[in-house]
Amino acid sequence: MATTTTAARTVASGGAHARDLDKRARILDGAVKVFAKRGFFHARVSDVAKASGVADGTIYLYFKSKDEILISIFEDRMEWILAELKKRMAKLPTARGKLEEFVDFHIMLATSYPDVCDVITIELRQSNKFMKEYANTRFLEYQNLIGDVLREGKDDGTFRSDIDPAVVKRAIFGALHELVSQWVLMKLPANRLLRAASQLKSFVLAGVVGGEK
Numbered sequence: 001m002a003t004t005t006t007a008a009r010t011v012a013s014g015g016a017h018a019r020d021l022d023k024r025a026r027i028l029d030g031a032v033k034v035f036a037k038r039g040f041f042h043a044r045v046s047d048v049a050k051a052s053g054v055a056d057g058t059i060y061l062y063f064k065s066k067d068e069i070l071i072s073i074f075e076d077r078m079e080w081i082l083a084e085l086k087k088r089m090a091k092l093p094t095a096r097g098k099l100e101e102f103v104d105f106h107i108m109l110a111t112s113y114p115d116v117c118d119v120i121t122i123e124l125r126q127s128n129k130f131m132k133e134y135a136n137t138r139f140l141e142y143q144n145l146i147g148d149v150l151r152e153g154k155d156d157g158t159f160r161s162d163i164d165p166a167v168v169k170r171a172i173f174g175a176l177h178e179l180v181s182q183w184v185l186m187k188l189p190a191n192r193l194l195r196a197a198s199q200l201k202s203f204v205l206a207g208v209v210g211g212e213k
Contacts, residue, residue: 024062027052028076031069036115040070040123067129074124077116078138081109085145095153096209100201102146103176107197110180111190118184121177143173150208159208168208175200 030052034043045066049056063069085105089098110117124130146169153159179200183193 020062023054023058027054027059027062027069028073032073032115032119035070035073035123036118040066040119040126045069065129067127070119070124070127071130071134073116073119074130075138077120078142082138082141082145085142089145089149095149095156095158096205098149099146099153099204099208102149103172103197103201103204106176106180107193110183110193114184117180121181121184143169146172153208163208172204175204 027048030050031043031048034047034051038047043066045059046056048066048069049059052059059069063072085102088105089101092098092101110121147165150159150163150165150168154161154163154165176197179193179196182188183196
């Protein structure tokens, strides 16, 4: 995820359109670094322009506002995240393996792409436009991947028949989000997050696989 998904499409696009996509991708990459370092609230559009290697006015050829840049980062990164996670999970034959992969993948995103993690986990909350106006379908789709796996395991007998996938998926996502948010805010070493995630994964599996009451 070093470059955006829009950048990945520039090879096939060609010409001026390709250059536009590439410049837009550079702006988003620069914005990720700036928002993670300075915080969305304190960052200026001029800071994003400098980090992206473009003139200040160029930003407004692609984005109407700083909020729109932030939302575009979220859309772009979540597009890659969803596609990559679906691809990885499709290769696994069991619901248990898929559930473990979800947890591992979520933690990998945090440790491998800390700036993106910071922006998606923390900085999005600073945008009134995102919090009030944005239809958060990407997060719902991400959570639904857990729900699909839980239903699969419930149907084939791998997981408990009494679990409610709609409830458990939110509990799992909420626990992961809390772990990563604390790690980002407190700037803890990666091994602390990995240890915590390992415990969480064991706890989740014990809960969905363990004997019914």
